[in-house]
Amino acid sequence: MTAYVRDGSEIYRRSFAIIRAEADLSGLDPALARAVVRMIHACGMVDLTRDVAASSGFAAATVAALAGGAPILCDTAMVASGITRSRLPAANDVVCTLSDPDVPRLAAELGTTRTAAALELWRDRLDGAVVVIGNAPTALFRLLELIEEGAGRPAAVVGVPVGFVGAAESKIELARHPAALEHIVVHGRRGGSAIAAAAVNALASERE
């Protein structure tokens, strides 16, 4: 059996050093760079930087919202599982409404996916929240519709749904939305719950 590094802190240290050596982080402010490094760590791909785009205030808005106790609204249980609770600065609520018993009925009524319908149950917490979409393009599209309907304005949106139908389009829509939301996206097909959670974990604490 090959010898291997068993010290968790040392694994993190070496991993982040490799990422910082290989990835092109030029032009990113320190907080945003911290987020991108951890997103790369979650997927193993230093070329993720090619597709990452963020609004200029995204990192600061997320840091401030989390410090102020904003809830973290997640599209799926996998995203919610990926948020490291011990990094959160204000014991922030991590919310996923997808398994709520009302969701199948809402999805049928609204003629949409369960993941999108679950956002109906975010209405009273959306304003000022940190929204994290790591899976479903329909959830990101629905989020933008809710905002257009005046349901509230999140402090920041991590928009990294993954896949082949609607994912790329939903991220373009977020990035150019007239509401000018603070956001980060991974353009194209790539994304996923681990990358989404990593962005939040990075901004929740300065600790690497």
Add this chain to the structure above:
Amino acid sequence: MTAYVRDGSEIYRRSFAIIRAEADLSGLDPALARAVVRMIHACGMVDLTRDVAASSGFAAATVAALAGGAPILCDTAMVASGITRSRLPAANDVVCTLSDPDVPRLAAELGTTRTAAALELWRDRLDGAVVVIGNAPTALFRLLELIEEGAGRPAAVVGVPVGFVGAAESKIELARHPAALEHIVVHGRRGGSAIAAAAVNALASERE
């Protein structure tokens, strides 16, 4: 706002059709192809096939073990969250021991990561289980050590830890291990909990 597809079944159907059109699935038996399609679906990258390798009996062994009620042992809560319970053929237990209160002490005693130490609590369920490592290379290395110590032989191993330190090495070690375990890996740095869970979800049911 752009019009978008809202019908979940239609999104799945179109997604899998795009993947089957773009990905090179030649030479894979139908069950293994189903697994690879869903792994691609989870990460948005059709070139994942370049790095996927499986033992010839992996898909059949996983299908049979799940049908026989084998537990699914997962390295992290994200992997466990990603397993779609409604697809499981025998209401199989989905087990993640990482948050067990004994794990920090075990990690200190064994001088390893918590993710690896958590495998100590798998000993009585390892034989015949489906093991799914989606995050930690140290967990995959530790699994191979446990098997060498005679702790039991899993029916199949999904080995797709992600990252920069040990991930690639741990997957090579699994693929060439003298125990000749039934396995699937994604060689290199890529991997993750969504890809790991997707392999199980695909083999748990023939339904696309």
